[in-house]
Amino acid sequence: xxxxxxxxxxxxxxxxxxxxxxxxxxxxxxxxxxxxxxxxxxxxxxxxxxxxxxxxxxxxxxxxxxxxxxxxxxxxxxxxxxxxxxxxxxxxxxxxxxxxxxxxxxxxxxxxxxxxxxxxxxxxxxxxxxxxxxxxxxxxxxxxxxxxxxxxxxxxxxxxxxxxxxxxxxxxxxxxxxxxxxxxxxxxxxxxxxxxxxxxxxxxxxxxxxxxxxxxxxxxxxxxxxxxxxxxxxxxxxxxxxxxxxxxxxxxxxxxxxxxxxxxxxxxxxxxxxxxxxxxxxx
Amino acid sequence: xxxxxxxxxxxxxxxxxxxxxxxxxxxxxxxxxxxxxxxxxxxxxxxxxxxxxxxxxxxxxxxxxxxxxxxxxxxxxxxxxxxxxxxxxxxxxxxxxxxxxxxxxxxxxxxxxxxxxxxxxxxxxxxxxxxxxxxxxxxxxxxxxxxxxxxxxxxxxxxxxxxxxxxxxxxxxxxxxxxxxxxxxxxxxxxxxxxxxxxxxxxxxxxxxxxxxxxxxxxxxxxx
Numbered sequence: 001x002x003x004x005x006x007x008x009x010x011x012x013x014x015x016x017x018x019x020x021x022x023x024x025x026x027x028x029x030x031x032x033x034x035x036x037x038x039x040x041x042x043x044x045x046x047x048x049x050x051x052x053x054x055x056x057x058x059x060x061x062x063x064x065x066x067x068x069x070x071x072x073x074x075x076x077x078x079x080x081x082x083x084x085x086x087x088x089x090x091x092x093x094x095x096x097x098x099x100x101x102x103x104x105x106x107x108x109x110x111x112x113x114x115x116x117x118x119x120x121x122x123x124x125x126x127x128x129x130x131x132x133x134x135x136x137x138x139x140x141x142x143x144x145x146x147x148x149x150x151x152x153x154x155x156x157x158x159x160x161x162x163x164x165x166x167x168x169x170x171x172x173x174x175x176x177x178x179x180x181x182x183x184x185x186x187x188x189x190x191x192x193x194x195x196x197x198x199x200x201x202x203x204x205x206x207x208x209x210x211x212x213x214x215x216x217x218x219x220x221x222x223x224x225x226x227x228x229x230x231x232x233x234x235x236x237x238x239x240x241x242x243x244x245x246x247x248x249x250x251x252x253x254x255x256x257x258x259x260x261x262x263x264x265x266x267x268x269x270x271x272x273x274x275x276x277x278x279x280x281x282x283x
Numbered sequence: 284x285x286x287x288x289x290x291x292x293x294x295x296x297x298x299x300x301x302x303x304x305x306x307x308x309x310x311x312x313x314x315x316x317x318x319x320x321x322x323x324x325x326x327x328x329x330x331x332x333x334x335x336x337x338x339x340x341x342x343x344x345x346x347x348x349x350x351x352x353x354x355x356x357x358x359x360x361x362x363x364x365x366x367x368x369x370x371x372x373x374x375x376x377x378x379x380x381x382x383x384x385x386x387x388x389x390x391x392x393x394x395x396x397x398x399x400x401x402x403x404x405x406x407x408x409x410x411x412x413x414x415x416x417x418x419x420x421x422x423x424x425x426x427x428x429x430x431x432x433x434x435x436x437x438x439x440x441x442x443x444x445x446x447x448x449x450x451x452x453x454x455x456x457x458x459x460x461x462x463x464x465x466x467x468x469x470x471x472x473x474x475x476x477x478x479x480x481x482x483x484x485x486x487x488x489x490x491x492x493x494x495x496x497x498x499x500x501x502x503x504x505x506x507x
Binding site: 093094095096097098100101102117121153158159174175176177178179183186187190192 | 357360361362370371372375453454455457461464465467468469471472474
């Protein structure tokens with residue numbers, strides 16, 4: 001009796017192993033190394049997020065919260081990983097590609113703009129939100145858009161898309177570069193820079209923080225389009241497609257809207273609709 | 284090495300090291316002047332000056348340089364409104380030089396003070412006996428001998444200063460470590476080569492500097 005039961009369990013185990021092996025084979029052998037395989041095997045994920053962006057990815061103590069974090073939880077759930085088993089890892093704009101390429105993180109969900117240069121190094125699922133580069137200025141500032149910035153001091157994060165955009169399109173701007181936006185906002189408050197530039201959604205998060213209430217305003221004239229994607233390894237096409245599938249489900253079952261309402265939605269901005277026709281083809 | 288054959292990257296690399304040299308040069312000069320004055324204060328007969336020198340050395344030598352550079356930006360500039368130039372990059376550069384100088388001066392001071400200790404007490408007594416004042420004794424008799432004794436340690440301080448200059452990148456000067464971060468960000472597949480080139484450049488500049496100071500010390504040392 002006992003031996004039979006052990007044999008049966010062994011047979012089931014062998015069978016299920018065989019099935020997973022087949023599944024992996026169907027995906028061209030990338031399943032095992034990709035995030036889908038890792039999620040199945042370890043029931044764990046390491047997700048790179050920002051730690052200093054209120055409303056999007058903010059770390060308080062050992063706790064992370066924000067819209068990007070909620071998206072991360074949705075994707076983990078879709079991959080069969082309990083959100084409690086996600087290891088959040090702080091990334092800054094500068095180290096996101098290296099973190100993905102070196103395998104320090106499995107995914108990056110960190111206000112990460114999809115662009116062609118980055119696509120050469122990493123794969124992108126999404127976009128799950130489309131932001132635009134804008135300016136944060138003091139509440140009484142007369143700056144009305146990027147054209148009024150000549151000779152002005154503008155702060156951004158070194159290595160980020162907004163900083164590059166300033167250097168190439170607005171070379172007469174004096175660019176102050178720090179390693180985080182919080183330092184920029186600090187300098188703006190002190191009057192050392194005239195504006196902080198990055199995506200509108202990030203700036204709105206800062207403007208809404210209680211210690212800055214009423215001090216700043218977002219100019220509200222976005223001059224770029226920044227589709228936020230979810231970065232993963234270049235060769236993990238299967239993982240990318242799976243994440244897109246999860247996003248599609250999230251758009252229809254209301255979990256995307258709930259993620260917004262619990263975070264950025266608190267500023268009063270209604271939830272955007274996730275346009276699933278724009279999802280990448282995981283090239 | 285495709286990273287450095289791209290002219291844009293090559294330019295960034297060169298300008299990064301140019302910033303380092305500029306930071307090192309100006310800070311070396313200021314810290315030498317401040318350091319000598321501090322050393323003089325520490326051996327002077329006036330208690331207030333001695334206390335001032337000791338306080339400077341103990342405060343700046345024991346504070347992390349990162350904090351000092353940060354304070355220069357967010358304390359002196361942001362909060363207290365100390366503006367050193369209207370140009371943003373130059374302003375950050377001078378704030379960096381200020382931070383590096385006050386920090387390095389503490390080490391220069393201690394090196395020189397140890398040099399002063401190598402000068403035979405009889406020299407000072409003889410100088411006072413022929414009627415020289417304290418300042419004259421220090422300037423004409425003690426410091427020239429002390430200075431020759433501390434050339435090698437001052438060389439070490441200079442080498443440390445050159446490497447420390449990379450910390451000014453935290454307040455936005457696009458020096459070599461910032462450039463390196465940027466290059467790594469854009470070429471995540473070439474992290475090791477990029478790192479080796481930057482580390483190698485520092486070594487290529489600093490190893491000869493060390494030998495030069497060793498040679499100079501041998502040539503100029505007061506043989507006793």
